[in-house]
Amino acid sequence: MTAHRTRPTTRRGALLALASLGAFSLAACSTGGDAEFEESGGNGAGDGGSDSGSDGKEQPAASDGGGEEGSAAGADDAQAASSVDPADAIDTLEYPIASDEVEGTMTVGLHHLRRRGETLELLLAFTPEFTEPGAFTLWDLHGDDHSVVAPALVDRANLTRYDILTTNGSYDGPTMWNSKQAAVELASGDTQAYWANFAAPIDDISAIDVLMGAGPSFEDVQIEAEEG
Numbered sequence: 001m002t003a004h005r006t007r008p009t010t011r012r013g014a015l016l017a018l019a020s021l022g023a024f025s026l027a028a029c030s031t032g033g034d035a036e037f038e039e040s041g042g043n044g045a046g047d048g049g050s051d052s053g054s055d056g057k058e059q060p061a062a063s064d065g066g067g068e069e070g071s072a073a074g075a076d077d078a079q080a081a082s083s084v085d086p087a088d089a090i091d092t093l094e095y096p097i098a099s100d101e102v103e104g105t106m107t108v109g110l111h112h113l114r115r116r117g118e119t120l121e122l123l124l125a126f127t128p129e130f131t132e133p134g135a136f137t138l139w140d141l142h143g144d145d146h147s148v149v150a151p152a153l154v155d156r157a158n159l160t161r162y163d164i165l166t167t168n169g170s171y172d173g174p175t176m177w178n179s180k181q182a183a184v185e186l187a188s189g190d191t192q193a194y195w196a197n198f199a200a201p202i203d204d205i206s207a208i209d210v211l212m213g214a215g216p217s218f219e220d221v222q223i224e225a226e227e228g
Contacts, residue, residue: 090112149213
């Protein structure tokens with residue numbers, strides 16, 4: 001049964017394989033045609049069938065975020081992100097692990113949704129709990145489907161959906177502005193911090209839903225003002 005909690009439980013030390021995306025400038029927005037929600041922002045990612053994280057490349061530094069090289073501010077965030085604690089999440093949700101190999105639950109902590117110029121930066125923390133031995137990637141723990149891991153932002157009032165920015169790449173490719181999903185293996189109780197960048201909302205809103213592909217949504221998440 002899916003549970004939605006307001007405070008996380010204590011977790012053991014986080015595995016901080018981070019990919020902070022820094023401040024990016026958005027050149028253009030693409031609009032979906034016949035979806036129920038209007039799609040805004042880049043959604044050119046693949047369908048998750050190819051796993052570019054299997055090429056042996058290690059998790060990128062937080063300044064490159066699996067996407068294009070970020071600004072100096074992004075590099076500074078990499079340093080700050082090394083101290084991310086799952087217990088500091090402002091909200092959490094939980095859902096069953098979607099894998100034939102592993103039975104357990106995934107806890108997702110929401111740490112911030114912050115404006116950076118023409119983009120929004122989302123920071124989540126994924127913590128699986130299971131009884132099977134070994135370690136698994138986020139991709140493994142979500143049924144080998146990248147799109148199930150990836151969050152989206154949904155403005156229900158204006159019927160607009162924002163997907164992770166990309167310049168036409170796969171979810172673990174170098175042009176997708178999010179953390180790697182198939183590069184870091186997690187044992188039960190480990191935590192992976194997860195960054196993603198989206199186009200800033202085209203409408204004047206102060207809160208938005210964060211939709212998780214494998215579970216419920218974080219509703220009415222406040223958009224933090226840009227730092228500095």
